[in-house]
Amino acid sequence: MQIMEQAKERVDITYERCAALAESIAARGERPTLRGLHAALGGGSMATIQLHLSAWRAAQPPAKAPPVTLDPRLAARLNEIWNENLKLAKADAVREIEVKLVDAEKAIEQARADAARERDAAEQARQRLARAQIRLECIKPLETQLEQMRAQLEVERAARIEAEKIAAVAVAERNAVMRYEANS
Incomplete structure (x- = not known):
């Protein structure tokens, strides 16, 4: 029986319900949070609520800053x-x-x-x-x-060497002749 009740809770958590609650919280000037939506829905899967809240935030136009006058x-x-x-x-x-x-x-x-x-x-x-x-x-x-x-x-x-040899022979011959003449 508890499983059936839990399954019913999950079926009731739709993007449309989460988006509507987030819009109403934002309209009051508050920031929609995961815990705030979970409490407003009366429970449910945090993961499913987070997916729907993220999708809703992505679809929101960027906030415009109020004009500043100096x-x-x-x-x-x-x-x-x-x-x-x-x-x-x-x-x-x-x-x-x-x-x-x-x-x-x-x-x-x-x-x-x-x-x-x-x-x-x-x-x-x-x-x-x-x-x-x-x-x-x-x-x-x-x-x-x-x-x-x-x-x-x-x-x-x-x-020169040849001339020296010839000169030496001539000197020797002359000396020999001179000795021969001196001896004769």
Whole structure:
């Protein structure tokens, strides 16, 4: 019997009943809550009531804020403060841009100076390389000439040795002749 009564309670909890109760609570200026609807319905499944309450809330138009009217003096003062802050913000932005511009100009000048130094260094290196290539080109004929002189020196050394041998033989023969003559 209790199961039947519980089933009847669940059948009675419809979206329409929940929505109607939520509307009446909202019309009194109160906020519809899950516990408030549960109490107004006299019980029932909290999960079912929550589903219907969420659906009702989703269907509600967003609340409109009442129009605000300001004292004209307050509005004028707020406008003055706004304009002063706007001028200060613009001045700060201009100063910041000017500082960045000066920094960028310095960086550009530094980059130009660095590039000029690098160009000069590259030109000096190119000149040193050209001089070295010229020296290398001069060395080849000198090497050839050196080899020729070494060969000539070797020929002359061999000729000198041969001449020394011939001279030594001639000296020996002359000495022998002189001894022979001196002995005879």
